[in-house]
Amino acid sequence: MANRNTHSTLLIDEYLRQVAPTDKMPEDIGPVLFGLFGEVGGIMTAAKKHHREKEVFVGYRLMVEEEFGDTLWYLAALCRRLELSLEELLSAAISTDDYSSILAASDMENGTLARIVIPRQVMALDPALLTLGEAVSRLLRLASDPTNPEAVLVPFIDCYLKAIQVSGLSFGDVARSNITKTRGRFVAPDTSTLPTFDSQFKEEERLPDKFEIEITQRKSGQCYLRLNGVFVGDPLTDNIHKSDDYRFHDVFHFAHAAILHWSPVMRALIKQKRKSDKRIDEAQDGGRAIVVEEGLTAWIFSRAKDLNFLEDQQSVSFDMLKTIADFVRGYEVEHCPLNLWERAILDGYAVFRQVRANKGGVVIGDRIKRTIGYRPL
Structure with a gap:
C-alpha cells in the first residue's frame, strides 16, 4: 500500500478490477454512503458479540471479515463515484509515522518479496472501533458537500486499517474474501470452471447428466415419483x-442436482451414492448431508411461501443467499457461487409452480446445460 510497486498495491489493483462489475448501485453517492455507514455498524456489532460471548461466538472471525470486506467494497464504490484513486488515498493514509513496513514473503505466484505496511502501535479494540465510527460519520457530509473529499476519506482509511489490525485480520484476506463473495453473488459464473463433484466416478455413482422424473398425485393426495418407469422414494x-x-418439494432437489450438480437427497432416491470412496460416501452423500439439504429446502420453502412461491421474482435476497452459504459450509456444494444458487432456486420454483398448478408433471433436468424444465403429463 506504500507505493505502486508493493504487493499490497497490486492487490488493490486486482481488487478494484474484480469488484467493479459487481457495482450495480445508482450513481448517486447517497446510497453508497449509507451502505458504508451500515457496514461499519456491522463491524461494531460483530465486535460487540465477540466481547460479550467470547469463544462462544465461533462465527466472529468470518462475520467481522465479511463486514470489513463489505466496508472496503463501499469505499471503492464511493471513490469510483467521486473519481478518486483508492490506491492514492491508501498511500496518503499510511504515509505518516503511525505506520512502518516490514519485508515479507508475497503470496503472488512469482514468489517475490514485498513490503507490507502495518500500524506501529496496536490500539485496544473499543477505542479503535469508536474512532472508526466517528470517522465514518464524518463521511456523511459528502452527500451534501462533496468538495475536498480527501480531507475526510484519508482519516477514515487510516482508522479502517488500524481497526483491521486490532481485530486480528489481514487486509489481503479481507479483500480476497470480498472478491469471492461479491463476484459469486453478482457475476454469472463461467460454467466451464464450475465443479461437477462426481465426474471422476463410475456412471452408476454419478447423478445422471439428463433425467426426466414423472410426478403424479393420486386421489389419496399422495405424491409419487417415477424415473425411467421405476418408482423411486x-x-x-x-x-x-x-x-x-x-409434497412436490422434490422438485427443488432435482433443481439442485441439475444446476448445482449436488443433491445427496436425489442420490439417495435413485441409489447412486459414491460408495467406491468411503470418505465421500459418508461425508457428502450420507445422512447428515441429506438432513442439511432437506432442512435447507424446508427453510427456503417457508420463506418462498410468503412470496407466492417467488412468482415474478427476478432475484433472491442477499441475506437468504448468505444464510445458504452458512448452511452448507463444510460440504462440497460450498464451492458453488451464490449466483448459481440463485439460479437453482428461481428455476426450481418456476418448475414447482407448474407442478403445483397441474398436480404433477415431468421434471426435465440437464446437468450439462445446468437447466431444469417442465412438461405436462
Missing part, C-alpha cells in the same frame, strides 16, 4: 395441517 404428503403443496 416414498409417497409424500404435505405433512402439515394447512396444505401448502410441499
Whole structure:
C-alpha cells in the first residue's frame, strides 16, 4: 500500500478490477454512503458479540471479515463515484509515522518479496472501533458537500486499517474474501470452471447428466415419483395441517442436482451414492448431508411461501443467499457461487409452480446445460 510497486498495491489493483462489475448501485453517492455507514455498524456489532460471548461466538472471525470486506467494497464504490484513486488515498493514509513496513514473503505466484505496511502501535479494540465510527460519520457530509473529499476519506482509511489490525485480520484476506463473495453473488459464473463433484466416478455413482422424473398425485393426495418407469422414494404428503403443496418439494432437489450438480437427497432416491470412496460416501452423500439439504429446502420453502412461491421474482435476497452459504459450509456444494444458487432456486420454483398448478408433471433436468424444465403429463 506504500507505493505502486508493493504487493499490497497490486492487490488493490486486482481488487478494484474484480469488484467493479459487481457495482450495480445508482450513481448517486447517497446510497453508497449509507451502505458504508451500515457496514461499519456491522463491524461494531460483530465486535460487540465477540466481547460479550467470547469463544462462544465461533462465527466472529468470518462475520467481522465479511463486514470489513463489505466496508472496503463501499469505499471503492464511493471513490469510483467521486473519481478518486483508492490506491492514492491508501498511500496518503499510511504515509505518516503511525505506520512502518516490514519485508515479507508475497503470496503472488512469482514468489517475490514485498513490503507490507502495518500500524506501529496496536490500539485496544473499543477505542479503535469508536474512532472508526466517528470517522465514518464524518463521511456523511459528502452527500451534501462533496468538495475536498480527501480531507475526510484519508482519516477514515487510516482508522479502517488500524481497526483491521486490532481485530486480528489481514487486509489481503479481507479483500480476497470480498472478491469471492461479491463476484459469486453478482457475476454469472463461467460454467466451464464450475465443479461437477462426481465426474471422476463410475456412471452408476454419478447423478445422471439428463433425467426426466414423472410426478403424479393420486386421489389419496399422495405424491409419487417415477424415473425411467421405476418408482423411486416414498409417497409424500404435505405433512402439515394447512396444505401448502410441499409434497412436490422434490422438485427443488432435482433443481439442485441439475444446476448445482449436488443433491445427496436425489442420490439417495435413485441409489447412486459414491460408495467406491468411503470418505465421500459418508461425508457428502450420507445422512447428515441429506438432513442439511432437506432442512435447507424446508427453510427456503417457508420463506418462498410468503412470496407466492417467488412468482415474478427476478432475484433472491442477499441475506437468504448468505444464510445458504452458512448452511452448507463444510460440504462440497460450498464451492458453488451464490449466483448459481440463485439460479437453482428461481428455476426450481418456476418448475414447482407448474407442478403445483397441474398436480404433477415431468421434471426435465440437464446437468450439462445446468437447466431444469417442465412438461405436462
